[in-house]
Amino acid sequence: MKQIRMRVEKRRDVTPGISEFTLVPTDDVDLPGFDPGAHITVETPSGAMRRYSLVNDGTDPAAYVVAIKREPESRGGSASMHAEALEGYELNVEPPENDFPLTDVQKYLLIAGGIGITPIYAMARDLDKRGKALRIIYVSRSAEEAAYLAELNEDFAGRIIVHHDGGDPANVYDFWDDLATPRATHVFCCGPKPLMEEIKAVSGHWPEGRIHFEDFKPVEVVREDDTAFEVELKKSGETVTVPEDRSILEALRDSGHATSSSCESGTCGTCKTRLLAGEADHRDMVLMDEEKEDFIMICVSRAKSGRLVLDL
């Protein structure tokens, strides 16, 4: 795909940890347009390719606007965008693609978790302009961490539910009432993996094709030649088998263990776990070399051979 050379024309903080980048072409070219839900792939200053949803209107765009969260424990792409992509910085961008297109129905329920608001915000504005009925549920840890909150509250007053859980698993939003009765509504959901898993779980009885997810996977979590292995959980003394097509994190969750995760793609740092024994096949973009003996990111990394012993 032909890349476009772009320059950061404007940067502004939309929350203390989320910056909005306005990218314009360095040459006099017409930018390809896009529909809500589309993303661009950016070659970040670290060299890592990262997909970011487009926030602005894609009809005849003069710029591509993305909002990027700084993942505090990540040394990867998003962290380098925050640290290095200052106004005037140039980078390569792959043209928009859309794996999360809107369907054409009458009613929509848009669900966003955290930085997942970016495509949802673009969708909401587009649907509103076209006179479609919509409701938004926006969940985040706190108001401080919720991008575009003031704009959304103003533009969609009476049509938006905002819920802050303070990072407390006991205080997460309960989607059951919203999804208990399948309706002609189409649901679009973008957010961290646990949120999407929750929506999948409570909407299992909905007819096929009505629930849509944006699912970014910057690294391959499971590869074709992966094999099963065992992890021993030192604290509980249990042993869990990780099948060839599941991550350690998924295997733990499948066997009823509480896990902490967010990106589930080896970039955010949330699932960092102490490795007590065994040889890990590290596939994340978080750990520094000197940490690799003692830690493992269980959402993507596996065992090189034999079994791993984790401090869980």
Ligand code: FES
């Ligand atoms: S690195 Fe984000 S959940 Fe594992």
